[in-house]
Amino acid sequence: MPEPTLYRDVERTMTSLGQQFRTILRRTLQLWKGWIGPVVVIMSLLLWWNLQPSMPGIIRVATANQRGQYHGFATLWSPHLREQCDREVLLLPTLGSKENAQLLRDHEVDLAILQIGSVNMSDFVIIAPLFPDVVHIVVRKESNIDSIDDLKGKAVTLGAIGSGMRESAITLLKHYNIEVESLTQTDAYFFALDDDPTLDAAIVTTGFVNSDLRTLLRDHRFKLLPIEETDAINRHQHYFTSMIIPTGLYSLETPPVPVQPIQTVATTAVLAARKNVSRSLVKAVAASLYQDFIQTTRVSGEPLAPSVMTAQQAREWSDFQLHDVTHSYLFPYQGIGAMARVVEGLAAMKEVIFALGAGIYFLWLWRKRQRRRLERRAVESQLRRLESLLDETIRIEESQIGDVDKSLLLASLDEVTRVKLKALNELTHEELRGDQMFFIFLQQCSNLTRKIQLKISMHSSNGMNPLSAPPNAPDIADAPTTTTRKTSKKAKKKKATRTSTKKKVLKKRSSRKG
Numbered sequence: 001m002p003e004p005t006l007y008r009d010v011e012r013t014m015t016s017l018g019q020q021f022r023t024i025l026r027r028t029l030q031l032w033k034g035w036i037g038p039v040v041v042i043m044s045l046l047l048w049w050n051l052q053p054s055m056p057g058i059i060r061v062a063t064a065n066q067r068g069q070y071h072g073f074a075t076l077w078s079p080h081l082r083e084q085c086d087r088e089v090l091l092l093p094t095l096g097s098k099e100n101a102q103l104l105r106d107h108e109v110d111l112a113i114l115q116i117g118s119v120n121m122s123d124f125v126i127i128a129p130l131f132p133d134v135v136h137i138v139v140r141k142e143s144n145i146d147s148i149d150d151l152k153g154k155a156v157t158l159g160a161i162g163s164g165m166r167e168s169a170i171t172l173l174k175h176y177n178i179e180v181e182s183l184t185q186t187d188a189y190f191f192a193l194d195d196d197p198t199l200d201a202a203i204v205t206t207g208f209v210n211s212d213l214r215t216l217l218r219d220h221r222f223k224l225l226p227i228e229e230t231d232a233i234n235r236h237q238h239y240f241t242s243m244i245i246p247t248g249l250y251s252l253e254t255p256p257v258p259v260q261p262i263q264t265v266a267t268t269a270v271l272a273a274r275k276n277v278s279r280s281l282v283k284a285v286a287a288s289l290y291q292d293f294i295q296t297t298r299v300s301g302e303p304l305a306p307s308v309m310t311a312q313q314a315r316e317w318s319d320f321q322l323h324d325v326t327h328s329y330l331f332p333y334q335g336i337g338a339m340a341r342v343v344e345g346l347a348a349m350k351e352v353i354f355a356l357g358a359g360i361y362f363l364w365l366w367r368k369r370q371r372r373r374l375e376r377r378a379v380e381s382q383l384r385r386l387e388s389l390l391d392e393t394i395r396i397e398e399s400q401i402g403d404v405d406k407s408l409l410l411a412s413l414d415e416v417t418r419v420k421l422k423a424l425n426e427l428t429h430e431e432l433r434g435d436q437m438f439f440i441f442l443q444q445c446s447n448l449t450r451k452i453q454l455k456i457s458m459h460s461s462n463g464m465n466p467l468s469a470p471p472n473a474p475d476i477a478d479a480p481t482t483t484t485r486k487t488s489k490k491a492k493k494k495k496a497t498r499t500s501t502k503k504k505v506l507k508k509r510s511s512r513k514g
Contacts, residue, residue, distance in 0.1 A: 055280045059089045062100040062112035064163065065189065066093045069207040070113045070269065073130065073308065080292040085284035096163025104274055110281065115164030115205065116268045116319060117171065117239040124272040127285050127326055129317045131207045131307040134243055134266040135168060137225040138193065138216060139201040148176050148225060154200040157188040165190075168267060169203035171240075175233055191216060201225075207269070208249065209307045217250040217257050227264045239319060240265040268319060282325040290314070290329070382427045383437065389423050390441050397448050406456055413452045420445040 059081065064070035071093055078089040092109060094100055100112035101119040114124070115133050139145040145154065151173075158173075158180070159165035170180055180186060190202035191212045206213055216222060227233070230242040243266040248256035271285065290311040309317065315330050322330070393416060400412040423441060 055085060055087065055278050055284075056110050057087065059085065059087050059111065059281070060092055060109040061089060062092050062094050062103045062109040064094055064096045064100070064113065065160070067189075067191070067212055069131075069210045069307075070096075072209075072211070074113065077289065077293045080288040081285060084288040084292070085281065094162075095160045096165060098162040098164065098167065104272065107274075110277070111271060111273050111285070114270055114272045115168065116270060117237060118164030118167035118267075121272070121320065123275070125275050125277065125323045126270045126272050126320050127277075127282055127323050128271045128289055129309050129314055129319075129322075130269045130271055131309060132243065132266040133164070133168070133205050133207060133269050134245065135172060135227065135264050136204040136206070136213065136217075136245075137201065137227070137264075138190065138204055138213075138222050139225055140193065140197075140199070141221060141223050143200040145201055145225070148172075148178070148227070151201060152178055152182050154183060155185040155198055156183045157190055157192060157199060157202045158183075158186045159190065159204075161187060165203075165205045168205040171237060172203065172227070172233070172265075175229070175236065193222065194219065205267070207307050214250050218253075220255075224258050224262045226262050230263055230265050233265050239267050241267075268317070270320075273323075277323070279325050282323050283329065286326045286329040383435070386423065386427055386437060386441055389419055390437075390444065392419050393441070393444050393448055397451075400452060400455075404455070404459055406459060409452050409456050413449060413456075416445055416448050416452070 061074055061078065063074045071091065074091050078091060082089045092103070094103065097113075097115040097118040100109070100114055101124070103109045104112050105123060111127070113130065114121070137148065143154065145151060158169040166186075173180060185199055188196070188199065190204045193199050193202055194216060204210075204213055217224070224245065230240075234240050234242060243264055245258060245262040245264060247258060247261055249258065251257035271289075273282070289308075294308055294310055311330055314322075314326075321327075396412055396415050396419070400409065403409055403412070420442070423438075427438065
């Protein structure tokens, strides 16, 4: 018949699915511990490494005017960078800092020399500070310009449009309430003072070793104007610092240039890059600048070397934060010192740390006990539920004794199936599934199902109405169910069982009538 086969298939399917799920979960955990976990970690590291910017094949550096100090510095320094990174270094002359910044944003160059204060530095990272850019106000002596206020209405060159020199000059003029529109010939290169008598002055922001500036100042037709309000300028523009140009800096001849110390302000020229610059490139730049360039050029007497900041000066420079690779290069032992301080702090707090560790350990033990207690309660709750379901099967078994009507037997069979499925759905704890009581419950359901199916089969095969059977007719389907015995096929045992069953049925019926 289809009913017994269906119920047996359901039981086997549920048991098989549970076993397969546990097997798959166990194998998955074993695979994760074995090789899936390490493979995922390795793949993540490879992905992270591939996403890191690599060293460019050609390193392009934006400088400024070919006659200026930026380009002169890059010309002397680029061979050392080429040796460090084994790449071609290409210098790109430009109008100055503003154009250099735009080239960086457009990924046209890899490195650029920028003047602090002339561009927005939020898009870039500073690899190294190079040298101070000092503001020089050079005027023609015969122009009758004795102060900055006298520049109004004069022909004053501020530098090329797009240069940091021009931006710093405009900032200075704004402080003195001088409009750029009140000046003429502002775009010329400052060395035009030498051969253009119509130019009255120039505001030049550059390093001390700029060759054109030194040539211009040694000509006694020109002089330097002091900037008196340096503290006020510094408060409004934090990147400007006060500075003194000492007597005779540009010429020790008689009279020296300048004749007396000149008070002025200065900013800083820096080597900058985009924030995602290759770390290997930054490391090569730091090594080529602080290890090779400064040492060799100072020994060889190159004029630019004295103005370039040494590693010690770069460590003391605090205007902006440096790239972390440069910082590590300049402070190689900072991590060791920090670790030493941490170790000293741990030694001083060893008692507190021990107490904290003990507290964490006991908290873990308490948490573990709590978890076990909750699991135990869950198992006990499900055991009580299992007992109630087992009592339910006993009730069903008792209620179907003496029933020979096929519809009642089928109803009892459905009820047993519902009880078993309810147990399989509700009682899911792994510890309970391995308990002997759960096995007894399943065996009880199975035996009861077979018993009811046997009764249905027997009465269906006799072709008679079970309700019209004579009272003395034996009915082996009402034999008591046990988990350890089966009905014997021998005639004597069968007869004894039928007789016993009949007596029990008659006794129960008489008790019901009473």
